Amino acid sequence: MKITMYGFCAVAIAVCAPLVLTGCGGGTMPFPNGGGNTGGGGNGGGANRSAKDIIITAVQTGFSTYKTGKGSGRKRTTRNEDPTPKFVYDDFYELWARHTPEENYTRLIEYFEDEACTKPAGESRYDKVYADNGGEFKASGYTKINAGPKAGTTGTSNVDLVYTPEFLYTFSFIYDIPGFASSSIIGRWDSTGGGYKTYEKDNEGNVRRYESTYRNDGTSRLVFTDENGLEFTLNFIADQSGTGTITGKDTTLLPADIVWDASGSGTITFKDGSTETFENFQFRKS
Secondary structure, eight states: OOSHHHHHHHHHHHHHHHHHHHHHHOOOOOGGGGOBBBSTTTTTOOOHHHHHHHHHHHHHOOOOOGOOOOOOOOOOSSSOOOOSSHHHHHTTTTEEEEEEEEEEEEEEEEESSTSSSOEEEEEEEEEEEETTTTTTTTEEEEEOSSSSSSTTTTEEEEEEEEOOSSOOOEEEEEEEETTTTEOOOOOOOTTTTEEEEEEEEEETOOOEEEEEEEEETTEEEEEEEOSSSSEEEEETTTTSOOOEEEEEEEEEOOOEEEOTTTTSSSEETTTTEEHHHHHHHHOOOO
């Protein structure tokens, strides 16, 4: 595992995708005639109707509106087509990299501005240590780039798995590229439950986050933003009914309250007093 932007993205996808896809979802959400509508909004026409449609669509489609970013697209160009090269050009950092052969679960990548590798530009290191039982382990890594177009880049990773005296699994992946993007994935599980959260900010200042908490009693909490800037805070009880709020830039309709029962039928009550009803709530566990 090489702790570069490519490595961090790959781990992020590997950790988050299964949890997102298996944690919630299921089915479609039919809204007869676009959903029920009562209260202060009348028929919800004009600008309000358009804004409501965006919110309702997000509820209808669930996590299909939560789009992950593209990978770094990093490529490696090797010299002499060596199948196990020691030197590669990293297109993402736009630096030359020298890979040290792995030894005792330690990997080191040194970055340079020049192909001759005489001008140091940073490094990445990854270390992993197994316990005597072969199952428990600790792993840590870091990246620091001092030169090139992405100078100032920093990244850290830590993973710890312990079985005794109590089960505990923790991980964190934190990355920052000044003026370009920043992201983090942090999680913890123990014998009572667990959860994780992700955060990313792009070069335009757009923030996306996803947070989930699960407990052994069946309760859970979910907070996430979608590509429209809507933020959902949802609280579930064991039968998967629950309550929550939806916030966003539209201060006429938001914040809105949302409630659903164990069958997935529910109501959105907007700030202006109008309501929309729905069935088969998309964010319930299948």
